[in-house]
C-alpha cells in the first residue's frame with residue numbers, strides 16, 4: 001500500500017546503499033571492537049610483529065611477599081597445535097612473613113591494551129586453560145589491581161587436572177578505574193602450565209560471549225548501516241601467501257584459531273573471527289559482505305611489514321583447487337543447512353539457522369597481473385557455477401593507480417561481473433569537482449560497490465566534501481549499489497592510517513565530522529530518487545543536493561550541502577509529493593571548515609535537529625559549510 005504513495009518520476013535506487021567497511025587496522029579488532037581485555041592472551045606475540053614483541057610481551061613476572069619461583073614459555077604439549085606457545089609457572093616458595101601485609105605468591109600480571117578499564121559492580125568473566133605439572137594441586141589467586149597495587153576484585157581457582165582444562169571464575173571490582181591490570185598468582189607451591197588467559201566484561205554488545213565492546217558496537221549499530229564489509233582491506237590478501245586471511249583459521253573455539261601478525265604490523269588473535277563478524281551483522285540488521293583473497297597476496301608484500309616488498313605472490317596452481325573449495329565452503333558455512341559439513345560448524349557455534357549470505361568479495365585492490373586474472377577468473381567461475389544466487393564483487397584496483405583501475409574494469413567487462421569494488425582516497429576538493437563521476441557510467445556494465453573512499457582529513461570541510469559526493473552517489477544509486485567510507489576505527493596512539501571515521505581509546509569514543517555525515521545519510525536513506533526538487537545553480541560546485549523517498553515510511557528526505565564559505569539559497573519545490581505534512585524535521589551539521597572533534601572535545605562538531613515547517617515551495621538558506629537534512633512525512 002505504501003508503494004502506491006511513491007510519486008511517478010522517481011528513479012529506483014539501491015535500498016542498501018550505505019554500509020560500513022571494517023578492517024583490522026589501527027587496533028580496530030584486538031584492543032578495539034573485540035572486547036577481550038587481556039593482551040597477548042595466548043603468548044603468541046612474535047618478534048616479526050612490533051619490535052621487541054615476544055611471548056612475554058604485555059606480561060610481567062611477579063613474586064610478591066618474599067616468594068620466589070620462575071616462569072618460562074614452552075611449546076612441547078600445547079592446548080592445540082594452532083596455539084603452540086604457553087606459559088609455565090613454577091612457584092618454588094611462597095613467602096608468608098607476618099610483617100608482609102600484601103599478597104604472597106608467584107605468577108604474572110597482564111597489562112591489557114593500555115590497561116584495563118573496569119566499572120565498580122560490573123561482572124568480568126575470567127577464563128584460563130591450566131595443566132598441572134606438579135603432583136599437588138595449585139591454588140591461583142586471580143585479581144584485578146590498580147597500578148598502585150590496590151586489589152579491586154579477587155577470586156580463586158584451583159588446578160585439578162594433569163591434562164589441559166578450562167577454568168572460569170568472575171571478578172567484580174569494588175571501584176571503577178581506567179587503568180587496571182590482571183594478576184594471576186600461585187599462592188601454593190607447585191608447577192603448572194597456562195594458556196588462553198581471557199577476561200571479558202559480561203556486558204558486551206547483545207551480551208554475546210566472546211563479544212564486542214558495548215559502547216563501540218552500539219555506536220555502529222545506531223548508524224543503521226545496510227551492510228558490513230570485512231575483514232579488510234589489505235589485511236585480506238595479506239603480507240605474502242602465508243599471511244593471507246584464511247577464514248577457516250578464524251572460526252571454532254578461540255583456543256583453536258590461528259593467530260598471526262596482520263599486514264598492519266601488529267598481532268591478530270582472530271578472536272573476532274568470521275562467526276563474530278556474521279553475528280554482529282545479523283544483530284544490527286546489516287548484510288554481511290565478506291572479502292576473500294583472490295589467490296594472490298598484496299602487491300606490497302614484503303619480508304618485514306611493507307618494507308622492501310617482494311611484490312604480489314600467487315598461490316601455486318596446484319593449490320588452487322583446494323583454495324577454490326575453501327571459498328565454496330565459506331558459502332556452505334554461511335548458508336548451508338546445519339546438517340551440511342560446514343553448516344554444522346556454524347550450528348556448533350550456536351547458529352543453526354543460515355546467515356543468508358548474498359555477497360562475496362573476491363580480491364582487494366589487487367595488482368592486475370596475469371596471475372591475478374587467472375586465479376580470480378577460476379574463483380569467480382566456480383562460485384558462479386555452484387552458487388548462482390551469490391553476487392560476486394570483483395576488484396578494480398585503486399582508482400588513483402590508473403593502470404590497474406583500467407585493467408580491472410577490462411577484466412570485469414570481459415567476465416561480465418555483476419559488481420566491482422572501487423577505492424579512492426583523495427583531497428576534498430576532488431569530490432566537489434567530480435560530482436558527475438557516476439552520471440555517465442554504463443548501466444549495462446557491472447554495478448559499483450564503492451568499498452573504500454575518504455577525503456584526506458577529519459575536519460568539517462572533509463566531511464562536507466564527502467557529503468557532496470554522497471548526494472551524487474544517491475543520484476546514481478541505480479548503478480552504485482553500495483558504498484562505505486574507510487577506514488572505520490582507529491585507536492589513539494596505535495594508528496597506521498591517519499584519516500579514519502571513529503577514533504577511540506579505552507574509555508572514550510571520538511566520532512569525527514565524517515562519521516556524522518555517514519550517519520545522517522544512512523539514517524535518512526531512501527529507495528527512490530527525484531530530480532529537480534532542490535534547485536540551485538549547477539555551475540556552483542560548492543553546492544549539491546539530493547532528494548529521496550523511503551517507500552517503507554513514505555518519508556521524503558532532502559539533503560542539501562553547502563561547501564562554501566557563505567550561506568546560499570536553494571529553492572525547494574515539493575509539488576510532486578502529495579499529502580505532505582508541513583511539520584518536518586531539519587538536521588544541520590555545520591561549523592568552521594577547520595573544526596574537528598578531539599578527545600578533549602569530542603562533541604565539537606555534531607548535528608543539531610529541530611522542527612521545521614515546509615510549504616509546497618520554499619527557499620532554504622543553507623548555512624556556510626553545512627549538510628542539512630529535511631525529513632518530511634507524507635500521509
Ligand code: AHR
Nearest residue numbers: 232233234235365486487
Ligand atoms: O583503508 C586502508 C587501506 O586502504 C585498505 O587496507 C586498502 O584496501 C587501501 O589501500
